[in-house]
Amino acid sequence: MSNATDNLIEAEKMIRNNIIGSVEQSRTIEICKLLFLNNNNENDWRIKCYTTDDHKVRFCIDRGNDCSEDKIRTSFLNINPNFQIGILSSDAKKSYFTRHDKNWCIINAPMSRELSDKDIYEDIVDSYHERMQKMRMKVDGKMLFNVLGSSTITHPPLIGVNPTRGDVEKILREIAPKGKEIDEEVLKRRIEFAFALEKRTLKLGWWEETKKNLVEWSKRG
Numbered sequence: 110m111s112n113a114t115d116n117l118i119e120a121e122k123m124i125r126n127n128i129i130g131s132v133e134q135s136r137t138i139e140i141c142k143l144l145f146l147n148n149n150n151e152n153d154w155r156i157k158c159y160t161t162d163d164h165k166v167r168f169c170i171d172r173g174n175d176c177s178e179d180k181i182r183t184s185f186l187n188i189n190p191n192f193q194i195g196i197l198s199s200d201a202k203k204s205y206f207t208r209h210d211k212n213w214c215i216i217n218a219p220m221s222r223e224l225s226d227k228d229i230y231e232d233i234v235d236s237y238h239e240r241m242q243k244m245r246m247k248v249d250g251k252m253l254f255n256v257l258g259s260s261t262i263t264h265p266p267l268i269g270v271n272p273t274r275g276d277v278e279k280i281l282r283e284i285a286p287k288g289k290e291i292d293e294e295v296l297k298r299r300i301e302f303a304f305a306l307e308k309r310t311l312k313l314g315w316w317e318e319t320k321k322n323l324v325e326w327s328k329r330g
Contacts, residue, residue, distance in 0.1 A: 111158035113169060113176035115148050117141070120158040127164040133192040135284070135295045136226070137166060139302050140188075140233065144168055154246070164190045170240060185240035186233055193218040194229065203232065227300070269312035271293035272300050272319055274326050293320070295310075 120141050128134045144156045147293040154172040156216055161167065169176045175183040181267060187195030198214040205224070206214040221229065241247070280299050283290045297316055304311050312318070 113157040114172065115145060115155045115171075115324040116159045117145055119147070123158060123160045124166055125192055127160050127166055128188065128192065129190045130192070131292050132294050132298075135298055136192070136229075138189055139226070139298060140186075140229070141168075142302070143230070144233075145188075170237075170244065172244070183240065183244065185236045187213075189218070191218040192221050194221045194232070196232050198232075198236065199239065200233075226301075269310035269315065270323070271312050271315045272304075274322070276300070276303070277319070277323070277326075305315070 112123070114123075114237055121138055124137045124141060125134055125271075128137050133239045141158055144158075148155045154175075155169055156168060157176045158166065158168055159176065166188045167184045169184040171183065185197050189195070194216040195209065195213050196216070199212060201208050201214050203214075205216060205220045207217060209215050216224070216229075239313070277296075277300070280296065280303055284295065284299055300319070301311065
C-alpha cells in the first residue's frame with residue numbers, strides 16, 4: 110500500500126526518518142508545511158507526501174487515488190536524503206539545473222544547500238505548474254504559491270519587528286523539547302517561517318539582534 114499522506118504529523122515523521130541533517134530536515138519540513146497549506150475543502154485534489162524504498166521524500170498531486178496507483182505520474186518534487194532536489198523542468202531554465210531526463214532536472218545537494226528558500230520555492234512552483242499541465246489540470250495562480258514566494262524575506266524592509274522572547278521560546282518548545290541543543294540556522298529558518306505564516310515582517314538586521322537577545326535572555330534565566 111502507498112504511504113502517501115496529507116497529514117502533517119505523519120509527513121514530518123517521514124522527513125525526519127529519511128532526510129539527513131537537522132538543517133536539511135528543517136528546510137524540508139518547511140517546504141512540506143507550505144505545500145500542505147494548499148490543501149483545503151475547496152479543491153478536489155490534495156498535495157501528499159510519501160517516501161520511497163531508497164529514502165527519498167516525494168510530493169504528489171492526488172485526485173483520489175493518483176498517489177496510490179501511480180505516484181511517479183503525479184509527483185512534482187523529489188528530495189533525496191542529502192537534500193538533492195529533483196523537479197519537473199522540460200526546458201532546464203536555471204543555470205544550476207542538471208538534466209536528469211527529458212522531464213526531470215536535478216539541483217545537486219551542494220547547490221540546494223546554498224540556494225535561498227525563495228529560489229527553491231520558485232523552482233517548486235514551476236515544477237508544480239508543469240505537473241498540473243501534464244495532468245490537464247487548471248493552473249490557479251492564486252494558490253499557495255503567493256505564500257511560497259514571500260515566505261522568506263531576503264531583503265527585509267526597514268519597517269518590521271524583532272522576535273520577542275515569547276516568540277523564540279514558543280518555537281524552541283516546538284523544535285527543541287527538553288532543552289535539546291539545536292543549530293542556529295535551524296532556529297533562524299523556523300523564526301522566518303513562523304513570521305511568514307502569521308504575515309508579520311521581520312526588521313532589517315533582526316537575526317543579529319536576536320542572537321544578542323538570546324545571550325541576554327539566557328543570563329536572566
